[in-house]
Amino acid sequence: MPPLPQRYPSVCTDLAAAMLRGIGEMMIQMELEFDEPLDVGRLTKALALAMDAEPVLGCRLVEHPRRPYWERLPDPAKDVLVIAPDDAAYDAFVHRTAIAAEGPQLEACLQRTATGDRLCLKLSHEAGDAAGVKDTAALVAGFYRRLRREPDWRPEPNLLGSRGIWQLVRRIPLRGVLRIQWNNLVGTAGAMIPLFTHKLPWQPEPRGPMRVLRRHLPAARVARLAEYGRARGATINDLCIAAYYRAHAEVGGWNGRDVLRLGHTVDLRRYLPRKTTEAVCNLSGVEHHRLGRELGADYAATLAKVSAAMQRRKASWFGLNDYVGLFPVFGILFYKPTVAFFRRVFAWLAARHNMENSWTNMGPIDPESVIFEDRPRAAWLLVPPMHPPNFLVGLSGFAGSLTITAGSYPESGRPGLAGDFLDALVAELPNSE
Numbered sequence: 001m002p003p004l005p006q007r008y009p010s011v012c013t014d015l016a017a018a019m020l021r022g023i024g025e026m027m028i029q030m031e032l033e034f035d036e037p038l039d040v041g042r043l044t045k046a047l048a049l050a051m052d053a054e055p056v057l058g059c060r061l062v063e064h065p066r067r068p069y070w071e072r073l074p075d076p077a078k079d080v081l082v083i084a085p086d087d088a089a090y091d092a093f094v095h096r097t098a099i100a101a102e103g104p105q106l107e108a109c110l111q112r113t114a115t116g117d118r119l120c121l122k123l124s125h126e127a128g129d130a131a132g133v134k135d136t137a138a139l140v141a142g143f144y145r146r147l148r149r150e151p152d153w154r155p156e157p158n159l160l161g162s163r164g165i166w167q168l169v170r171r172i173p174l175r176g177v178l179r180i181q182w183n184n185l186v187g188t189a190g191a192m193i194p195l196f197t198h199k200l201p202w203q204p205e206p207r208g209p210m211r212v213l214r215r216h217l218p219a220a221r222v223a224r225l226a227e228y229g230r231a232r233g234a235t236i237n238d239l240c241i242a243a244y245y246r247a248h249a250e251v252g253g254w255n256g257r258d259v260l261r262l263g264h265t266v267d268l269r270r271y272l273p274r275k276t277t278e279a280v281c282n283l284s285g286v287e288h289h290r291l292g293r294e295l296g297a298d299y300a301a302t303l304a305k306v307s308a309a310m311q312r313r314k315a316s317w318f319g320l321n322d323y324v325g326l327f328p329v330f331g332i333l334f335y336k337p338t339v340a341f342f343r344r345v346f347a348w349l350a351a352r353h354n355m356e357n358s359w360t361n362m363g364p365i366d367p368e369s370v371i372f373e374d375r376p377r378a379a380w381l382l383v384p385p386m387h388p389p390n391f392l393v394g395l396s397g398f399a400g401s402l403t404i405t406a407g408s409y410p411e412s413g414r415p416g417l418a419g420d421f422l423d424a425l426v427a428e429l430p431n432s433e
Helices: 012-022 040-053 087-095 130-149 174-192 219-230 236-251 299-314 321-325 335-351 417-428
Strands: 007-009 027-034 059-062 069-072 081-084 106-113 116-124 211-217 260-267 284-292 358-365 378-382 392-398 401-408
Touching: 012 335, 027 130, 040 081, 040 106, 040 130, 081 087, 087 106, 087 116, 087 211, 116 130, 130 260, 130 358, 130 378, 174 260, 174 284, 174 321, 211 219, 211 378, 211 417, 219 236, 219 401, 236 260, 236 299, 236 358, 236 392, 236 417, 284 299, 284 321, 358 378, 378 392, 378 401, 392 417, 401 417
Parallel strands: 081 106, 260 358, 358 392
Antiparallel strands: 007 069, 027 116, 027 378, 059 069, 106 116, 211 401, 260 284, 392 401
16 A cells, blocks of 8 residues: 555644634543453554544644644554553543644553453544544444454555535535524524523632543433333433433522523534545534523423424524534634634633533444444443533433433532532433333
């Protein structure tokens, strides 16, 4: 195979994720648990081949003041797999941020335990979103299987697949563009007016060490949740957002005056013909949901409000606001001053208690896509940890189960604040049909 190009252009979604480094750790991780041990040599080679197949994964992001670009590392696969001798070493890897400017964008950690292997795949958010992590995991798993049959096999690098928003935006008709611009104005106003957003009582400093929290819902409970939602015309995501609002009000000590709102992500692959991108990348939008000052007398009432609002938004170019109203500007403006401006805006909103906490549904992990030797017994995604007073909670699924995760900074709130919130969220979810 000829040498890979040394430079690759960045796209506006790369830069949007880089801008968000001012408010959080821009990384998304997948954790997998296996009953049987993995072959370390073959896994290391599969990771290296994934960085050849999707070349940006083997790069560092050079933050040029005008326009950043991806630069291939001399030896991207060096130390790509960390072998953790114990829980402490594994946790240290999970809690260590991915630094896009240093690279590579893909890292992994393997721990042998008495009950099987634990594998963590870490991707920088500049390189890809939650679906990008799932695409990367599928690549690594597929290469791992093939290397058993063909130890010398090498993939063709994906040099022509688009990582940019044009693969999506070119499918939007002009009337859609005009409507999305209007939706963007309405959504932005709803996220900022009126002032005083209800938030969990985080303090901006000190942040202290970051900790990842996980809450698992078994398949039997998820099946009951799905049945409850179907009877009310609500999705699992609607159910979780309703529980989020009620837990947020309870644990955060809502005063009844501050507005209940949250930001949430939307996987925009739904608009692509095959529901998949041409390369590993970011293709997620952000929506601003506002419940207002009426929480609802009980969970069912909150769910009805959330579900009705979601159905209205899904009927009008759901999730595309930033892709038409904001992201194209990143390709015109100079990167460094634009980053500085947006980070000042984020700091101003946070200081004035008007930056909403957030939710992301990262979707299901296809069990067949992450078969290495055998199918994992469990898998889930870890959300990017947000710096206080920002807070992000995420949902992912695997084989009928659900996992809710968050990153927190315990020193920035009352003891156990993030854990109390996740426990309250799970408790709010109905547990019977």
